[in-house]
Amino acid sequence: MVDLVAKTPAEGLLPVTMGGLNLREVVLGVMISLAPFKGQDVQVEKLLGGALPKVGRSVSKAGQEVVWFSQGQYLVIGGAVDMLLVKHAALTDQSDAWCAITLEGVGSEAVLARLVPVDLRAGTFKRGHALRSQLGHMPLHITRTGKDAFRLMTFRSMAGTMVHEVTHKIKLLSARG
Structure with missing residues (x-):
């Protein structure tokens, strides 16, 4: 029998610390998508x-966070x-479906400005x-x-690409001094 080893989506890719910025994986535990029925x-x-x-x-209460996730859909x-x-x-269990990372530090907005088409x-x-x-x-x-911190989430299958893209922009901005 094969021994299976559980791995997080970004295992071995993070943490990255450079130019005063920190990029690390966050294990959020149980995540349930919730879409209320009409009324x-x-x-x-x-x-x-x-x-x-x-x-x-998003709102937090007693160690639980409820985040607006899409039109009529929330993530607990x-x-x-x-x-x-x-x-x-x-209700749908989303616990293994997403990769979550945090980007923290002065300059995090500048990194994301080069990656995301929103203010x-x-x-x-x-x-x-x-x-x-x-x-x-x-x-x-x-x-x-x-203040200078963001949680970024994408599908688990895209974890490596997300980490690569964010890390690349951190390197570019850090090189500017």
Whole structure:
């Protein structure tokens, strides 16, 4: 019998520290996509114990984060959900489907400005803001997690490309001094 070894999507590729920027993988644990059925938002919020985030936002409560993920769809990160939700929403386990990395440090906005076709400056994209975009040809979900910090997520199968693209831009900006 073959012994299988569990690996994270970016295992062996990260961390990268250069020019005051840190790029590292984040293991988010349980991630459940949640799409409330029509007219069921109030029941979903009751079972979640709080309001669903507005479009382009995330909310955190008691070690769990709920992130706007797409039109009418949310991602619950960091813990199991009440299974009574199945009566009010479509639920799908996404725990192994995504690669999540954080980009932190002064200059993180400059790195992302060269990769993502949206304005991620702090004046317009504040902590707790979230959006779907692209990194090159790949789908990307971005959440600002701090003043100079972002969580980037793409499909697990694209982890190597995401790490390569972000690392390449970090190197280019670091070379400028």
